[in-house]
Every structure is written in structure tokens, then in C-alpha cells.
Amino acid sequence: MFRKFLVMALAILVSFSFISVSFAAEGNKRKGKYTYRKVYKACHERGEVDLAKPPINPDGHTQAEWTTIFEGKTFDEFGCQEEWSNLGENQLADIYAYLHAHASDSPTPLKCK
Amino acid sequence: MRTPKLKHGFGATLVVAVCLAICWPAVASDTEEEAPGRAMAHQVVKNQALWNTTAHSQHAALNKSFNSGKEITDACLSCHNQAADQFKQTVHWTWVAGADHGKAEYSLNNFCISTNRTADKGCLSCHPGWGMKKESINCLACHGQRKINWGEAFEDYNAFSGSSDVEEREIATEIQADIQAAAQAVGLPGRSNCGDCHFKGGGGDGVKHGDLDTSLTNPDKTLDVHMGIDGQDFNCTRCHTTVNHNIAGRLYTAPAAAHRKSLVEDDLTSKIMCESCHTDKPHKTSAKANDHTDKVACQSCHIPQFARVNPTKMSWDWSKAGKRKNGKPYKTKDEFGQFDYLSMKGQMKWEKNVLPEYAWYNGSIESISMKDRINPGEIVTVSRPVGSREDENSRISPFKVHRGRQPYDKIHKTLVAPILSGPKGFFKTMDWDTTVPTGQKALGLPYSGELGFVDTTYVFPTTHMVAPKDQVVACGECHTRTGGRLENLKGFYMPGRNYNKWINTIGWIAVLGSLVGVTFHGLGRILSSTRNGRKEA
Numbered sequence: 137m138f139r140k141f142l143v144m145a146l147a148i149l150v151s152f153s154f155i156s157v158s159f160a161a162e163g164n165k166r167k168g169k170y171t172y173r174k175v176y177k178a179c180h181e182r183g184e185v186d187l188a189k190p191p192i193n194p195d196g197h198t199q200a201e202w203t204t205i206f207e208g209k210t211f212d213e214f215g216c217q218e219e220w221s222n223l224g225e226n227q228l229a230d231i232y233a234y235l236h237a238h239a240s241d242s243p244t245p246l247k248c249k
Numbered sequence: 250m251r252t253p254k255l256k257h258g259f260g261a262t263l264v265v266a267v268c269l270a271i272c273w274p275a276v277a278s279d280t281e282e283e284a285p286g287r288a289m290a291h292q293v294v295k296n297q298a299l300w301n302t303t304a305h306s307q308h309a310a311l312n313k314s315f316n317s318g319k320e321i322t323d324a325c326l327s328c329h330n331q332a333a334d335q336f337k338q339t340v341h342w343t344w345v346a347g348a349d350h351g352k353a354e355y356s357l358n359n360f361c362i363s364t365n366r367t368a369d370k371g372c373l374s375c376h377p378g379w380g381m382k383k384e385s386i387n388c389l390a391c392h393g394q395r396k397i398n399w400g401e402a403f404e405d406y407n408a409f410s411g412s413s414d415v416e417e418r419e420i421a422t423e424i425q426a427d428i429q430a431a432a433q434a435v436g437l438p439g440r441s442n443c444g445d446c447h448f449k450g451g452g453g454d455g456v457k458h459g460d461l462d463t464s465l466t467n468p469d470k471t472l473d474v475h476m477g478i479d480g481q482d483f484n485c486t487r488c489h490t491t492v493n494h495n496i497a498g499r500l501y502t503a504p505a506a507a508h509r510k511s512l513v514e515d516d517l518t519s520k521i522m523c524e525s526c527h528t529d530k531p532h533k534t535s536a537k538a539n540d541h542t543d544k545v546a547c548q549s550c551h552i553p554q555f556a557r558v559n560p561t562k563m564s565w566d567w568s569k570a571g572k573r574k575n576g577k578p579y580k581t582k583d584e585f586g587q588f589d590y591l592s593m594k595g596q597m598k599w600e601k602n603v604l605p606e607y608a609w610y611n612g613s614i615e616s617i618s619m620k621d622r623i624n625p626g627e628i629v630t631v632s633r634p635v636g637s638r639e640d641e642n643s644r645i646s647p648f649k650v651h652r653g654r655q656p657y658d659k660i661h662k663t664l665v666a667p668i669l670s671g672p673k674g675f676f677k678t679m680d681w682d683t684t685v686p687t688g689q690k691a692l693g694l695p696y697s698g699e700l701g702f703v704d705t706t707y708v709f710p711t712t713h714m715v716a717p718k719d720q721v722v723a724c725g726e727c728h729t730r731t732g733g734r735l736e737n738l739k740g741f742y743m744p745g746r747n748y749n750k751w752i753n754t755i756g757w758i759a760v761l762g763s764l765v766g767v768t769f770h771g772l773g774r775i776l777s778s779t780r781n782g783r784k785e786a
Contacts (some may be wrong), residue, residue: 166408172422 163226163233170191172231175223179216191215194238195245206232251263286531306433314425317403318379318387321432325388334492336386338563340379355692358632359653359705360451360565363619363666368691371670373444391442397435397653402428404595411621438467440476443485455559459603459649460713464558472558474715488521497521523547537724546644549607552724555649560585560599567703570595578679590737593676595654605647607735609636614708619692622662623758629664638741645738648709654704655687660697664705665689 144212172190192214197205205211206228211220223231238246254734270387283291305311328525336342336686343355352372357363357694364372372382380400387399402424410422448454448463455462470477475487492716498521523531527547532538555561562754571592573579577594616632623629631653636643636756656658657664667684675684681700689696728733728745735743 167414167417167420168406170405170423 145180163229163231165230165233165237168227168230168232169204171223171227172234175214175216175219175231179219182218184216184218193247194235194242195240195247197235198241199236199239202232204237206235261723266351284531284533284536286527289531290526301436305435306432311433312429315403315428315432316407318399319385321428322379322385322388324432325435329388332494333386333389335744336377339496341391341494341496341644342383342386343666344376349618349620350616355620355662355694356616357619357666358451358457359655359707362655362664363688365666365668365688365691366693369668369674369688375450380423389431390445391438392432392435393442394436394439396441397427397431399431405761422539437484437486439484441544443489445483451562455556455561457562457651458713459561460552460709460710460711462556462559462561465713468558471717471720472714474717476713490521513515543642544638544644546646548710548715549605549645549647551718552605552647552711552713553720553722554561554602554604554715554716555647555711556601556603557716558713560587560618560662561603562587562597562651563600563603563649564598564652565594566596566597567656568595568654570675574661580614593679603649604734606650607645607647608634608644608740609638609640609643609738610648610710611642611644612638614710617664617692619664619666623657623660623664623703624699625659625703626659628705631664631705631707632710633706634710645735649709649711651709652704652719653706653707654702655702656681657701658689658695658697659699659701660714661695663694664703665694665696665700666692725781 173188176185176190177188179185185191209228211217214220236242238244262419308324308328310327313324313326315321322333340346340351343351343353344364346354346356349355352364352366355363355366361369361372363369367373367376367383370381373383376383377384377387379387389399405427406421406424409417409424412418412421444461444463444466447458447461448465449456450461451457455464455634464472465476467478468476470480475481475483489496491497524547525543528544530539531542531547541550569590572590573592579586580591583599585601587597588594589597589599590599613635614632615635617623617629634646634648636646655664656667656708665685667681667688669675669684671677671681673687675681678684682698685700686696686698722734725732725745728743730746730748733746735746
């Protein structure tokens, strides 16, 4: 029983990491940085936010947290829902790659400049 | 026991009464008309509106694609063809200030200690070259009016511009538009140009100077009467004038105090002090404060406290660096939200509204270098103000004194400098045994391997954050028997502070004698006139 449980847990863990890695590998982090900025530039021009700058820095979350957010597509904390809902899968993958690569526990944590 | 108390009470009342009698005309009349020093200063700056003879956005040299910072510099130099030769001679570029001194030589402080002759690459973030290199000048570090992240912009532009992806090429076009707009937005250095380094020296906002931090980017006049955007709105360049890219106001090697030139005498003088605009008799004729200007710097009274908006770092103990919690480096914050402990840096103390310390000062600072032997048995003065009461150029001046505890070589008896930045630097490794030898090797100086820590002091003249006149230091803050601002300045007599029993006794006898004499004389006149009157009647 224990062995079955262990195998299942390992399988979940491996597939989870595989999904994360593939998500990160697919996205273009350099492009993602500009797409992320564009979201808030458009949102600012629309008048929803005061600053044309992303409110959450890449180092605002750990890599695991970014993975959870993007897998669940739970972008509530980002505001600017109109712009987020207009993003395609590729654009989301780009943004994810950027944020994940510079998360607080990454080798190169980063703030948006 | 009661008699002395009464005597002191009576004495204090009389001193206050005399002070009031002396100061009152000045205080009272100050509201009636402008002090001459202020009137002169207003005259000097009345036509300060700046004007340009060119629109940089219309120059062909600046309307092209730029792939690197150097290409922008080449465009600047295609018109300003003497600028590079001039600038490369200045201390802002060379970081050399005389033999063995300067950031690029053996100068040190008790913050991040040394640049290790620029081997510590982290320090180059404040060097005005492109990409943290001492190769091509970045004119826009000082003249750029629009900030962008140049390193990122060029890297991303070059990555996207040749892409087969349409979206990436669109991004490249946008980045290039930003680069061009920033390259064309040039002018005289503004506060944030100078402030990028001078407000953030020592690794963060307000760390070093105490009278220079980001609160001066857009201050109101209660913080600085000159720079306040609701007042005179001076830029740094209003006082720090420039000749051939050499920026005046550098106190250490060529002090303005040696000349004390007025702009009235020489309106092209490059070394400006308070007197240059306000004259050496700035207060109203009857004001006692005018009698102080030959011995007391204007700043001593007019900057009652520094770090009045943002806190400043007052001490840094490197000996506490390297501690871990649960095997990991950690950091803690103080009541100002500043880090007061970081494993990679040690223990810090931040303060706000700090009272300066005072010293005789002729405008020069004397510093030791990495080569100088120290006496670890006493507090090492890494830098100290030069001056004395006997020196006619010296004035009692205010200072921030930063106290440190920093590493030294127990055998060679010199201060030592670890490499701090980079993957093998102390900030990452927290290992003195590897980073000090690397740092000393970069400096070309020996290291015995015997490391100790010694207490040090480092001074900064306090000259910015000039407060409005209603906040100036009051007479009684210095002229007081105990706890005055100048309590630690010895070797001279100061009324109200110094006390000699015999002189005071003789003085009081003279005062009381005069009082008695005047009273009796008056009474005599009254009595005699009354008697004469009766006789006449």
C-alpha cells in the first residue's frame, strides 16, 4: 500500500515538474518581459491603474508560486483583468517564463525596472 | 547649598536679559526689511532662467539607430569634439585625486572600504562609462534627462532586431524609439543625474552623506531653502559650477574656503561658498550673528540637523558580518525600515534628524590610504577635517561622523579591503579568509593572514539641507554651560560656555557698581533738583 502511494506521489511530482519545465521551456522570457509591461501600459492608458508599470515584480513570488498561478490562471492579484484575458497562450507562456526565471528563489531574482 | 543656586538663577536671568537686549533689535527688525545677505543673493540669482541654443532632437547625428552606448557617445562627440578630452582629465572619470588617493587608487572609507583599484566591479556602477567599464564615456549619465535601462535596452534591441518573428521586430522598433528619445533628451545635469551616485553613495539611499539623499530630488524649502522646488529651485549646478567639465565644490583638494570669493568681486569664480552670494556680513547691520562669520561657518547655524526626511547610516560594524540563522544568512530591519543587520554586511545603525558634530575646518579633508600604518590601540581617523582656530580660513563647521569597525592586518598594521561583489566576493561568500587576500592582491598590497577589527571614523562636511531661518540654531544651543553643541571644541573662550570665577566676580562687581552708581547719581540729581526747586519757590 505504502509502495503504491509512494509511486503515485512520485509520478505526480515528476509530471508536475515536467509541466513546469515544459511551460518554462516553451516561453520566451525576453519577449515575456515586454508583453508583461505592455499589459500595464495598455491598462494605464485605459485608466484602470495609476502607473504603467507592473505591480508585481518577478521576485514577488517563488518559482513554485509562479507555476501554481499560471497553471491555475489565477491572475486576480495582478489587476487589469481585461488585458490579462486578452492574452493568448503563447503570450502567457512568455510572461511565465520571464517571471519564473527571475523569481525570488531563482539564481537571478529581479525587480521590474 | 541654596545660595549658589540662587546666584546661578540670578546670573542666568541676567545673561538671558543681556542676550535679548543684544539680539532683539536684529530679530525684531528682520521682519521689517530684508537682510543684506539675502538681498545680495537674490540679486545674484535673479536671472537664473536657463535657455538653449539648440534642439538636440533635430540633430541628424541623434536621429539614427543606435546599437550601443558608444554609438551615442560618438554622436555627441561629433559636435562636442573637445568634451571627451576634457572629461577624461576630471576626477569624475579618473577617480584619482593626487598620489595614492582617489577611488581608483588607495583611498578608503568605513562603508564598503575600497574599490580595490576598481577590481571590485560592483563599484563601477557609479563610474560614468558605458556598461560598468572605463572605456567609452556615457555622456547621458550626467546629461540625460530621460532615464532608461541602457544595458537592457541595447541587449534586447540587438536580440530582437534581426528576428524572424514579427512581434519581436515590433518590440525592437519600440526599444529603438525609446533609445533615440533618451539620446535626444539632453541638457544640464539635473538633481537626479548627480543624485544617482551622490544621493546613493555607499550602496543605498542616504547611506553616506547625511545631507544628500533622494529627499533632495524634489525637496520643499523646509528641507533646503535653495533647492526647494517651492522656493529658489536650485539645481546642483547652480552652486557646483563647471570649467572644462571640472565640477567645482570639491572640498578636499582645492577648497573654496581658501579663496572665499564673492560673485560680486568675480562673477565667473568657479568655487562657490555661502559668502559668494550672501557676502561675509549677511545679516542685518545690528545683528550679532554678523560677528560670528569670521569664526563660524554659515552651515553651523543654518543646518540644525541633517537627514531630516530620510535616515542616514551612522555606524557600520563589519566584525558582526557572517552570522547565520538555521545555517542561512539573514537580515533584520529597524524602526525606519532600514536593514540594521545583514549577514553579508554586518551591524548598522541608522538615524534621522541628526545633530552634526563640529570641528574647525578650512575646506580640506585629510585622509589615510590603504598603504598607511595605523595604531589599532586607538580609534583610527580614516578622514578628518583640517583646520584650527589660528587658521584664518578655518570656521567651526558641522559634520556627519560615521563610525565603523573594519578589518585590518594585525601584523602589517594597515586597514585591509576584501573584494565584496561578484560570485567570489564577501557579499556572497562571507569569508574573510578568501576575500581579503584577493582584495589586497588587487591593490598590490601585502596581507599577513592575521585579521583583526579596529574602530574607525570617517567625516562628511554638512552643507546641504539648509533650513529656513525660523529653524536656525539658537544662541543658547552653543552659548551654554553644559551640553551645548560646541561642548567638545576646546581651547578657546566662548561667552556663556566658558566660566572663570574671578572674571565673573569682577564683571558682576562692575555691573552692580555701575547700577549702584547710576542709582545714587540719579537720586542725587532728583534730590538736588527738588531742593533747588524749593529754594526758587
